[in-house]
Amino acid sequence: MSGRFTAMSAAPYEESHLYRLRHTAAHLMAQAVTELYPGAKLTLGPPIENGFYYDIEFPEAIKEADLAGIENRMRELAKLDMPLVRREATDRDDARRIIREECSLGQGEEVISYKLELLDAVPEGQTISFYEQRATDKQGKERLFIDLCRGPHVESTKEVRHFKLMSIAGAYWRGDVRNKMLTRIYGTAFETKDDLQGYLTFLEEAAKRDHRKLGRELGLFMFSPVVGQGLPLWLPKGTVLRETMNQFLRDEQVKRGYQGVVTPNIASIKLYEKSGHILTFREKLFPFMEDPEGETFILKPMNCPFHIEIYRSAMRSYRDLPIRYAEFGTVYRYEQSGELAGMLRVRGFTQDDAHLFVRPDQLLDEFVGVVDLMMQVLKRLGLNDYRARVGTRDPENAKYIGHDDNWRLSEEAIIEACRRVGLDYVVSPGDAAFYGPKLDLIIKDALGRDWQMGTVQVDYNLPERFELEYTGDDSKPHRPIMIHRAPFGSLERMIGLLTEQYAGAFPFWLAPVQVAVLPIADRHVAYARQVAERLQGYPVLGLAPEGEQVAADPGAWTGPNLRVSVDESRETLGKKIRENTKQKVPYLLICGDRDCEAGTVGVRARGEEADLGSMTLAGFLERIQPEL
RNA sequence: GCCGACGUAGCUCAGCGGCAGAGCAGCUGUUUCGUAAACAGCAGGUCACCGGUUCAAAUCCGGUCGUCGGCUCCA
Structure with a gap:
């Protein structure tokens, strides 16, 4: 750009x-x-x-x-x-x-x-x-x-x-x-x-595309100085975005053998002493908390140690692997105040995290699966403008831990996985994590600044520190390899970036309100509600201005489950069109006398500043079929 | 955290030593309207906060908090 x-x-x-x-x-x-x-x-x-x-x-x-x-x-x-x-x-x-x-x-x-x-x-x-x-x-x-x-x-x-x-x-x-x-x-x-x-x-x-500005105008998210710097508050419409994205990913993950887990937001400091984060991540931790009995807790900066504990809770056989634990886990990291940047850099954020525990012979296949999932995520989000960076070890630098053989194996696995899936990448020596190589997706914001989004990392270190084991077919203990991965990276950053990429005009499947129904006068409200009910598949709450509840059509509650709003404000049609257009609603359905009589709606699509004419609801649904 | 800029109504902004303003949004009333802003009225402020200079501070000075652009670091 x-x-x-x-x-x-x-x-x-x-x-x-x-x-x-x-x-x-x-x-x-x-x-x-x-x-x-x-x-x-x-x-x-x-x-x-x-x-x-x-x-x-x-x-x-x-x-x-x-x-x-x-x-x-x-x-x-x-x-x-x-x-x-x-x-x-x-x-x-x-x-x-x-x-x-x-x-x-x-x-x-x-x-x-x-x-x-x-x-x-x-x-x-x-x-x-x-x-x-x-x-x-x-x-x-x-x-x-x-x-x-x-x-x-x-x-x-x-x-x-x-x-x-x-x-x-x-x-x-x-x-x-x-x-x-x-x-x-x-x-x-x-x-x-x-x-x-x-x-x-x-x-x-x-x-004008700044996600902070659009986030406020579109009612997606906000910050409050009283809540604290870098701690986002998700508004109803932003929450729809987030949950829609989560649902998409959750569905994909279920198909790919992931299992959901849920873990707490704080943990004893012991957990992080064991993981080593207390040393390597020290400056990113919020101050510790001490309970009345003298136990020290920290706000979780990462999800991995929790998932590791779940892995450790039972004996694992080589037949159990790979094990894939997924969690939309909220983590808290103390970022210096000067480096906070809207939703792109916050102090509390949710990672679409998962940890895969795999045998060495499964590493490549699992990596291919993860990269494939990431490609699918990018495609679904409509993100074409990204770079993939394979961070490998800088042979000159001594900070990297682990055996050379492991590094070679995992670096080759990442690159091979990209090749198989057809992901173009650049190799960047020295950009590996200290415990293993990684693949990062990088996307530009409206101003052209790079942000790291999705990531996949190979880790030999934590299995070592937590002495993770599985029993092999030789009856002897073996050490699994961990893959950390987050296709979005964080919901906050991803939604911030998507907001800028789309200038707030989210694709239909993500749009917080997909269809706005605009009655022209009060006498059209009842009909407009019927239209909305058929599209969303459940009744609209409240009484119409005429004072009568629209008779629910029992056959109607099997609609396509769209997110629909009815604009019942006492404004002119022009005003309603203006407001809903500014809110970047994909489709506006106008209901007036003609429509009530003929059982149609006047359709107006985002981006086409014109009346597309009237059509039946069936006709409208057919028209939007490709976007569902 | 550090360097620089900026904080006036919910939002966008004007005012820059002498009575705190506009548009939009909100509320009330009128209007019931066919493709991007109906009309009228009302209400809304610790001018971010604290201190100083001055007869007088939104306005000048200092500090604090927050936001923005960078540096460093990361999802």
Whole structure:
């Protein structure tokens, strides 16, 4: 989606002219900053997906209002038409000299301290290059900027015309919290005015699809400061969405041999000491609770240890495996306040979790089954725009536990499973969990940000820690392998994302209200109710405004069980259409005099801003058959 | 948590040292209407909270809480 605003050609973005342009824009911004804020220390300033940034340590904190001044100076500098000249250092000492003497721009040793550090990080044998831009302005003053940089850049600063500085953020030097926080300035640049305007318009449009805005407008979910940060409240319509999705998945899982289990929301700390989460997950745990008798409990951050205890509750034979325990389990994780993001990042969420206990010889088949289920879920949700990432072990890193043979077996199983099911994936070394490789599904939100959704993980660690066993055909104990999996990932994140993907216009099977029946005048309410009752298969509650309860048609209660509302507000038809359209109801059925007489409804479908004419209910049901 | 921005009626926003405002939503009444907003009236506020400056604070300053964009981390 964001690709629309990056490389349009077949060449990768990193090799495009646009990428170079943004890189040059970053240099131009750095030059403006060194002129306006003497003593500012430059660090890194790369192009990124939709623009560029530069991380800078300012002598004094700057504010967003200061961006206009920097932007103006950039425009002034750009017009000087400075060519970007590449220079290569002869060796490391030469590079050091250039940084000290030239990059410092006479502002002292201090301002180039980060650059010297970056120089040290350049791998041995790699050419060390600089990019220089200089010009003499109308007042005869020399304007110069030179930066340690791999390049490449565009020809001249003059090409940097259509740009905008977007925002300020803090960013740790080298991405490490223990380091000093720098000021990051984000900007964007494009080749044409239209492209820049297009991007800004895209951002405005994205804001309209924001799930937080739509969640409120459509009555799906909310947050309350009194309840607490990151703790969502599901409104009736959002709950319909959630339960509909759960039901779909539950049905699929039953067919695939899963068994439902239910476990509590808190557990003794002992459980998590045993699982090891108390150590590895410590900073994500809410504070512990102590009961009056001195026992310590924690709010559950994961479901796995509970399912493991269920596994351990009986002797297991190799004939019992695989065992698949599924639970829509709500977990609580303490996320730092600054990283909460609507429904996409919350502190209490429900995973569509399951744990499979399998024999080594079953690993591949079970994996294929799980990946197949995930594909089916994606298809049903209508999600086509996703990426699958296989996280494997980084051989360089020592944090991974377990035997090499196990890693090889499970990494191969994941990849083979993707192949068999036809799921396109990319392998990402170093993205495995410390206890095993995994497959993640990644989806973009309205703003083009990546979110990890569904996940499958192989785990050799927990069976080890809990000493899980089954008796093999050799009568000896064997250790099962665990597969953790959650096709949605979490209901909160998935529904947040779906809301943005569909801009609130959910597919028919998910729509909280599928059909709205709109009586034109009070005298049509009774008929409208009859229509609703036939579609939903049970009586509408309450009395019609005429004061008479519609006689229930006993034959009617076998309807297609649609979710139907009757708009009995005392408003004009136009108003009712407007309101129900804004609520993104898939079908509106209008009932007036003509319909009451002929036994028809006037049909209006979402997305088609027109009257589709009148039809009988049977005709309507036939029409929507493909969507059921 | 850290950096930056923002908190005015249920929602969207105006007001930015001198009487707290509009539209929508809500309530009441009238209207009973055929494809995206009927008409009229009423009600609705600790201007997020706490403190300070000032004759006077929604407005300026400080702190707290919350939200948003980033960093770090993850479903």
